[in-house]
Every structure is written in C-alpha cells, then in structure tokens.
Amino acid sequence: MKKGRAWKYGNDVNTDVIFPGKYTYAVMEPEEMVRHALEDLDPGFADKVQPGDVIVAGKNFGCGSSREQAATCLKCAGVQAVIAKSFARIFYRNAINQGLPVIQSVEAAEAIQQGEEVAIDFQKGEIIAEDKKVFSFPSFPDFVLGILEAGGLIPYTKKKLSKKRSF
Amino acid sequence: MGQTFSEKILSQKAGREVRAGDVVTISPDYVLTHDNSAAIIKEFQKLGIQKVRCPQKIVIVLDHVVPASTEKYAQNHKSIREFVSAQGISHFYDVHNGICHQVFSEEGFAMPGTLVLGADSHTTSYGAFGVFSAGIGRSEAASVWATEKIWLRVPETLKIVLDGQLPKDVYAKDIILKIIGDEGADRANYRAVEFSGDGAEGMSLASRLVLANMAAEMGAKNGYFPPDEKTFDFLKDRAKGIYQPVYSDPDADYEDILEYDLSTIEPQVACPHTVDNVKPVTAVAGTAFHQAVIGTCTNGRFEDLKVTADILRGKTVASSVRVLVIPASRTEYLKALHAGFLEDLVRSGCIILNPGCGPCLGAHQGVLAPGEVALSTANRNFRGRMGSRDSEIYLASPATVAASVIQGKITDPRGSQ
Numbered sequence: 127m128k129k130g131r132a133w134k135y136g137n138d139v140n141t142d143v144i145f146p147g148k149y150t151y152a153v154m155e156p157e158e159m160v161r162h163a164l165e166d167l168d169p170g171f172a173d174k175v176q177p178g179d180v181i182v183a184g185k186n187f188g189c190g191s192s193r194e195q196a197a198t199c200l201k202c203a204g205v206q207a208v209i210a211k212s213f214a215r216i217f218y219r220n221a222i223n224q225g226l227p228v229i230q231s232v233e234a235a236e237a238i239q240q241g242e243e244v245a246i247d248f249q250k251g252e253i254i255a256e257d258k259k260v261f262s263f264p265s266f267p268d269f270v271l272g273i274l275e276a277g278g279l280i281p282y283t284k285k286k287l288s289k290k291r292s293f
Numbered sequence: 294m295g296q297t298f299s300e301k302i303l304s305q306k307a308g309r310e311v312r313a314g315d316v317v318t319i320s321p322d323y324v325l326t327h328d329n330s331a332a333i334i335k336e337f338q339k340l341g342i343q344k345v346r347c348p349q350k351i352v353i354v355l356d357h358v359v360p361a362s363t364e365k366y367a368q369n370h371k372s373i374r375e376f377v378s379a380q381g382i383s384h385f386y387d388v389h390n391g392i393c394h395q396v397f398s399e400e401g402f403a404m405p406g407t408l409v410l411g412a413d414s415h416t417t418s419y420g421a422f423g424v425f426s427a428g429i430g431r432s433e434a435a436s437v438w439a440t441e442k443i444w445l446r447v448p449e450t451l452k453i454v455l456d457g458q459l460p461k462d463v464y465a466k467d468i469i470l471k472i473i474g475d476e477g478a479d480r481a482n483y484r485a486v487e488f489s490g491d492g493a494e495g496m497s498l499a500s501r502l503v504l505a506n507m508a509a510e511m512g513a514k515n516g517y518f519p520p521d522e523k524t525f526d527f528l529k530d531r532a533k534g535i536y537q538p539v540y541s542d543p544d545a546d547y548e549d550i551l552e553y554d555l556s557t558i559e560p561q562v563a564c565p566h567t568v569d570n571v572k573p574v575t576a577v578a579g580t581a582f583h584q585a586v587i588g589t590c591t592n593g594r595f596e597d598l599k600v601t602a603d604i605l606r607g608k609t610v611a612s613s614v615r616v617l618v619i620p621a622s623r624t625e626y627l628k629a630l631h632a633g634f635l636e637d638l639v640r641s642g643c644i645i646l647n648p649g650c651g652p653c654l655g656a657h658q659g660v661l662a663p664g665e666v667a668l669s670t671a672n673r674n675f676r677g678r679m680g681s682r683d684s685e686i687y688l689a690s691p692a693t694v695a696a697s698v699i700q701g702k703i704t705d706p707r708g709s710q
C-alpha cells in the first residue's frame with residue numbers, strides 16, 4: 127500500500143482550475159502537463175506534489191469541461207487517488223479511463239485534513255488515515271478494476287484488441 | 294412500472310431491459326469530435342491497429358480555434374485532415390462550417406431515438422431533438438473509434454416541467470440560468486434531465502437547444518425534450534437516415550420532478566465564477582464590463598442574432614466596450630446576413646467574427662486581460678476560461694447582453710425593444 131499526503135480542497139473544484147482551458151488544445155507531453163496541474167487553484171501544488179499523494183475534496187470535484195487532461199495531469203503528477211464527497215460525471219469517467227482511482231466518501235472527505243498521511247487498500251476498499259481512522263468504500267466493479275489495473279482505457283482496449291476478443 | 298426515455302433507449306441499444314443504475318455496453322449511432330481529434334488520434338495510434346472500425350459513424354467538425362491561430366493549432370488541424378482522408382471519414386467539416394453542435398444538428402445527424410456520444414461536454418445539446426447524447430473523454434472516443442463500443446451507466450432521471458409562457462424580453466437562457474441557480478451545478482450529476490410541459494412544447498428548437506446544452510452545467514449526462522412536429526419538420530429534408538422517436542412511459546419512475554411557471558421568470562445573470570451563482574438582472578444592473586460576446590453553441594443562432602439586432606438597430610455600442618458577435622454556423626450566419634441583422638450590428642459598432650467557438654474557451658479572438666470583465670451569452674464563466682485568471686465573466690441572454698452593450702453596464706433588457 128502506497129502512502130501519501132493529503133492535499134485538501136473545497137467544493138466544486140472545476141476542470142478549468144485543475145487544468146487551464148488555454149492549454150487543452152495544444153497537445154502536451156506529460157511532464158509539461160504536470161507543471162500546470164491545479165495552476166489556477168493552488169499554484170504551489172505542481173512543485174510540491176509527491177508520488178502517492180492523495181487529493182481530498184468536497185462535492186462535485188471535476189465539474190466543467192470534458193477535458194481528460196484534468197485527470198491526466200493529476201495521474202502524471204503521481205496522485206494515487208482522488209477522494210471526494212462526489213464527482214462530476216465526466217471527470218469520474220475520465221479519471222477511471224486514465225487509470226486514476228476516484229473514491230467517493232463523504233466521511234473521509236470531511237475527516238482527512240491537509241497534509242495528513244493517507245494509505246488506500248483498493249482490494250479491501252479501505253482508506254486508512256492518521257490516528258488509525260479507517261473509511262471503507264465499495265470496491266470497484268470488475269471492468270473498472272480491469273481498466274485501473276491496465277493503467278487506463280487505452281492500454282486496456284489495446285490488450286483486448288490484441289487478444290481479438292470481442293467485447 | 295414504465296421506463297424513462299433513457300432507460301428505454303439504452304434497453305433498445307443493449308438488447309435487454311435495463312433500469313437506472315445498470316451498466317450497459319452499447320454501440321452509438323454517431324461519435325462527434327472536434328479540434329481535440331488531434332489528441333484522440335494520438336490515443337488511437339497507441340491501440341496498435343491501423344483502421345477505425347466505423348468511419349461512417351465518425352463526425353469531425355473543426356470549430357474550437359478556427360482558423361488556426363498558432364503553428365501548434367495549425368499542425369493539429371493538419372494531422373486531423375490527414376487522418377480523415379487516410380481513414381475514409383466522409384462526415385468531416387473543416388474550419389469554415391461553424392460550431393460542432395450547431396453543424397451536427399443542421400446536418401441532420403441529431404435524430405430522435407438515436408444515441409450520440411461526443412468528446413465535448415455540451416454534447417447534451419441533441420436532447421433538444423430527442424436524442425440520447427452524452428459527453429465522453431478523449432481516450433473513450435479513441436476506444437469507440439476502434440471498437441464501436443462503450444460502457445454507460447443507465448442514469449436516473451430528473452424531470453423538469455415547464456408551464457406557461459415567458460414574459461416579454463425573457464428567454465430560454467433565463468429559464469435555464471434560473472433552474473441552475475436554484476438547483477446548483479451538481480443537481481443533475483450523473484442524471485438525465487427531461488424537459489416537458491406546455492412551456493417546453495411551445496419552445497422553438499433553437500430555444501430547446503439552449504436548455505439541453507446547459508443541462509451539462511447542472512452535471513447532467515444527457516438532456517431530453519420529447520420530439521414533436523417541430524422536430525420532424527426540421528429534420529424533413531436533412532435527416533441522415535430513418536429514425537424512430539422514443540418517449541418516456543407515463544408511469545416512468547423519476548428521481549424527482551421540478552415545476553417551473555415560466556410566467557414568473559425574470560432575466561437572469563450568472564455571476565463569476567460559477568454557473569450556479571445566479572442573480573436576477575436587477576441585482577447586478579450597473580456592473581461595468583469591457584467585452585461582450587454574443588454567440589457560442591448556447592446562443593449563436595438566428596433567433597439570438599435577431600433579438601440582438603432588434604435591440605441594437607439604430608443604437609450605438611458604448612465606447613467603453615467591445616462587442617464580439619459570432620454566428621454559431623455558416624448557415625445561421627447567412628440567415629442573419631440576408632435578414633440584414635449583420636449590417637445593423639456592424640453599424641452599431643459590433644465586430645462580426647467567423648462562425649466557431651471564438652473566445653469562448655480563451656484561446657483566441659478576444660481573450661481577457663487581468664482585471665477585465667466580460668458579459669457573454671456562453672454557457673460557462675469559470676475563472677480564467679476566457680483569458681486571465683484575474684478576469685471575470687457574467688453570463689446572460691442575448692437580449693440582456695444587447696441591452697447592456699448600449700449602456701456599457703449590465704442592464705435589464707425589459708422594455709428595450
């Protein structure tokens with residue numbers, strides 16, 4: 127289980143502040159994307175984020191546009207999961223399709239504080255925070271686990287296509 | 294128990310009876326992409342296959358940064374054109390056509406009872422024609438190009454009943470802003486939104502498009518208006534195929550039902566920096582701004598340009614503001630041109646831009662400097678969307694924007710015509 131620190135934000139964190147619209151149609155390399163991650167919300171994030179860190183947010187995380195880079199830039203920054211009270215639909219899909227786990231848990235989103243150490247057990251469906259606080263979440267359906275394990279929809283589809291199985 | 298529109302159409306597509314909450318694997322009728330096709334092509338190329346599976350289902354419209362403003366955008370467009378010709382994609386609309394959602398509708402792809410996916414969040418628009426249409430991400434679009442399949446969760450449905458008639462100078466935009474302001478930006482998260490009632494029936498297709506388009510700003514997966522004679526008439530000479538409308542059963546199960554009396558709605562303004570920060574125009578009247586935008590996939594159609602011209606005809610735009618008018622498509626541009634509206638607007642001091650997304654996404658054609666304020670008919674006012682992160686965007690109907698540009702301050706449009 128990877129451990130990381132929590133980066134805590136509020137409600138309605140939209141895709142424009144996660145990854146600014148002015149960069150979306152200029153195709154960018156992953157390292158360049160990471161430099162703009164959360165640029166308009168928390169200008170210190172991109173410099174200090176460590177692999178394994180977790181984003182903890184309020185309701186409707188990722189609302190706004192369908193830009194996939196909002197999930198990609200967090201994934202490339204090494205974020206191991208986003209925990210929120212709720213997610214906007216397209217962000218939820220995009221995150222899974224980019225291999226970035228998204229966990230809906232009102233309790234965890236409320237209790238976990240900025241900078242707190244967090245570990246996640248995806249098999250058991252548990253978030254373990256400091257002071258032995260444990261929050262359970264429903265584990266992912268098989269096809270979602272499959273996509274997450276493959277590292278995203280593209281590698282997952284590639285694997286399927288190469289096996290020439292129809293799905 | 295009966296089924297909602299969304300349950301019914303997804304049951305048809307899945308070949309078994311499904312209910313809200315079920316997950317289905319389906320094959321869409323069309324997949325729409327725009328300038329982001331360049332990025333989607335890159336994803337597609339990672340899949341290790343040469344050919345898309347269903348070129349006839351792929352629709353590509355270049356609209357976001359048209360004509361290209363930088364070498365990078367130009368390169369993107371070039372790679373899309375090359376892909377289109379190599380793959381034999383015939384439904385390709387180059388930079389001179391207009392905004393994808395308008396072009397898709399005008400070209401007759403949006404047919405009742407069909408299922409459309411688009412790599413754009415406002416793909417919800419085609420609900421105006423009784424289509425199940427939802428936004429997807431880029432890798433999903435690449436995967437659909439390759440496999441013709443996608444997973445979807447069957448949405449719960451929020452029904453919104455619109456009764457009565459709007460007062461004079463109040464428009465479709467005011468209805469949807471009012472609803473989003475009352476209900477919040479995540480009210481319809483993961484859900485379908487069905488609009489019904491005599492108010493919905495009385496609406497033009499252009500007005501229905503405004504509501505279905507902005508259903509996305511309530512978090513909706515798809516919007517829906519029951520198709521009727523207006524829909525069928527519009528499609529008469531343009532439908533791309535034979536279609537079968539789908540309607541909700543009278544005893545369908547709704548997550549919730551909201552009712553709005555249209556006669557009580559006032560002009561509304563969404564204030565910075567969220568679409569649900571909505572106030573009646575009277576509460577923000579007098580707010581000064583620097584740039585106005587009349588256009589976008591929300592409000593750039595003939596009826597919007599007509600309202601704008603009717604208010605601005607013979608008047609002059611305040612010297613403190615610049616007004617950008619962008620017809621949503623070449624077709625709407627021509628209609629407004631023939632009607633003389635564009636001449637009226639140019640005489641008033643407006644700048645007419647070529648059909649496309651224009652400054653809506655802050656990439657070109659009028660971006661905002663720090664400290665500047667915009668008043669726009671678009672669907673989003675997020676921080677930094679139209680340029681500097683220190684600029685502000687207010688959203689309103691074309692009538693409110695038109696009345697406001699004469700004063701250079703946000704102005705109640707009532708009584709301006």
Ligand code: SF4
Nearest residue numbers: 392589590650653654
């Ligand atoms: S006009 Fe604006 S909201 Fe509509 S498709 Fe273009 S960028 Fe998106």
